Amino acid sequence: MPNCNLIVDSCSDLPYELVDREGITLLKFPYIEGGETFDDDLFRSVSAKEFYDGMRKGAEPSTAQLSVPLLQDTFRAAAEAGVPTVYMSFTSGLSGSFDVAMLVRDQILEEFPDFELHVVDTKLASIAEGFIVFEAISLWEKGATARELAEWTEEAHNYVSCEFMVEDLDALKRGGRIPSSVAVAGAALDVKPILTIDLDGKLQLTGVARGRKKAMRHMADFYEKNVNTDGPTRYVFLGNADCPKDMERLKGMIQKVDPDTLFLESSIGPVIGSHTGPGMLAVVFWGDDKRENLSVADRIAKRIKGDK
Numbered sequence: 001m002p003n004c005n006l007i008v009d010s011c012s013d014l015p016y017e018l019v020d021r022e023g024i025t026l027l028k029f030p031y032i033e034g035g036e037t038f039d040d041d042l043f044r045s046v047s048a049k050e051f052y053d054g055m056r057k058g059a060e061p062s063t064a065q066l067s068v069p070l071l072q073d074t075f076r077a078a079a080e081a082g083v084p085t086v087y088m089s090f091t092s093g094l095s096g097s098f099d100v101a102m103l104v105r106d107q108i109l110e111e112f113p114d115f116e117l118h119v120v121d122t123k124l125a126s127i128a129e130g131f132i133v134f135e136a137i138s139l140w141e142k143g144a145t146a147r148e149l150a151e152w153t154e155e156a157h158n159y160v161s162c163e164f165m166v167e168d169l170d171a172l173k174r175g176g177r178i179p180s181s182v183a184v185a186g187a188a189l190d191v192k193p194i195l196t197i198d199l200d201g202k203l204q205l206t207g208v209a210r211g212r213k214k215a216m217r218h219m220a221d222f223y224e225k226n227v228n229t230d231g232p233t234r235y236v237f238l239g240n241a242d243c244p245k246d247m248e249r250l251k252g253m254i255q256k257v258d259p260d261t262l263f264l265e266s267s268i269g270p271v272i273g274s275h276t277g278p279g280m281l282a283v284v285f286w287g288d289d290k291r292e293n294l295s296v297a298d299r300i301a302k303r304i305k306g307d308k
Contacts, residue, residue: 231286
């Protein structure tokens with residue numbers, strides 16, 4: 001039996017059935033479209049096709065942080081239940097929600113000083129965040145304690161390899177996730193941008209490809225070069241923003257590289273999708289320690305900042 005409870009958020013883009021269970025609470029990020037606010041409920045209220053078709057027709061949804069009242073209500077309910085709890089948060093590199101959650105945690109612990117509540121920055125987003133949450137759920141089912149899960153998450157994110165492609169950079173530019181100059185250059189060159197999430201949980205442009213087929217080939221090659229076949233599991237997560245046929249093509253490419261791979265497929269949710277637009281493809285898997293690949297300059301910079 002689980003020794004603790006989990007709180008996860010909708011930016012993990014997991015299939016709803018994986019988190020719809022006793023002992024797991026889902027925090028739903030809000031998004032705004034047409035002047036109306038909606039909850040990201042992992043496509044329970046609206047289908048992925050409906051949402052992304054809206055963007056194709058000109059809709060420009062925006063997003064917001066988790067609200068203080070929602071975090072207060074969720075953490076207080078956990079404290080009143082009296083079961084040690086871990087919240088695995090969307091990366092602080094792309095949202096201020098983690099910082100708000102930490103402030104609310106401190107408030108709740110003043111009210112419930114004996115309650116064990118861990119708020120952990122996954123430093124990951126979308127299905128990369130979902131990947132580490134999925135693996136944590138497996139440990140949770142095996143009886144890991146709240147502290148063990150928190151410490152595992154803080155270390156494990158360094159081994160999560162992810163890459164994703166987007167149709168263009170307009171949505172990321174509009175949301176302020178990348179500089180306008182990068183988006184303009186990408187549009188001028190008519191290429192498919194390929195990005196990753198760096199160790200600080202921020203977006204990083206890693207390459208470009210001429211056309212979707214070459215971009216998918218790039219992602220399959222990325223898997224082949226970076227997968228750790230001795231990792232905890234052989235799972236590969238694939239995500240798509242209403243382009244399931246392309247996801248199947250990417251899956252086939254990876255299967256040719258590694259027939260023993262276990263796949264979990266998911267849709268990119270409306271909060272992440274508001275910033276990437278339709279057509280996003282993503283692949284996530286266990287890789288080697290990304291800290292070993294830091295340049296000398298990166299290592300010095302992180303040491304100055306006091307990071308590990």
